[in-house]
Amino acid sequence: MLIYNTTFQVDDAVHDNFLIWIKESYIPEVQKHGTLKAPRICRILSHRDEGSSYSLQWEVESSGLLHRWHMEQGVRLNDELKKIFKDKVVGFPTLMEIVE
Template identity: 35%
Template structure:
């Protein structure tokens, strides 16, 4: 199992609109690709404030091959949907392989 993590810092002035869009549009669109088994959205408790509000969305995916298919087939189109928020957020992405759970 892999986790595709997207951490995003959002300007406070668009926060409410962005969070609603994430919950009702973007995360459902990601799941509708059929490549992810679920998603968890968390607010990040930042020790050193850099302004804005930070969130992490972790998308669970069965294997690396499925994640690669997402990048090839879907990521460009889904990232394009962020245009209304352009310049008002910054994101970075990480891929993690789960090696143990209890």
């Protein structure tokens, strides 16, 4: 099992709207695809001078399935994120393997 994590840096000006969008639009849309499972949103508590950081984690069975999801849905959703929030939200993905 793998964990697909996206860390988002969110500008204070769009913070509330970002959380609404991620919970009410993004996560339900991803769940419709059925590839990524068990979403978890975590606030990152590391010290930051401005904005907030969040980690959105999903379980996925393989990197091949993740790649298929990315091509079929992920690119479109990332474009939507950029269209809505412009440079006020920046995300970067990390793929992790569960060791224990």
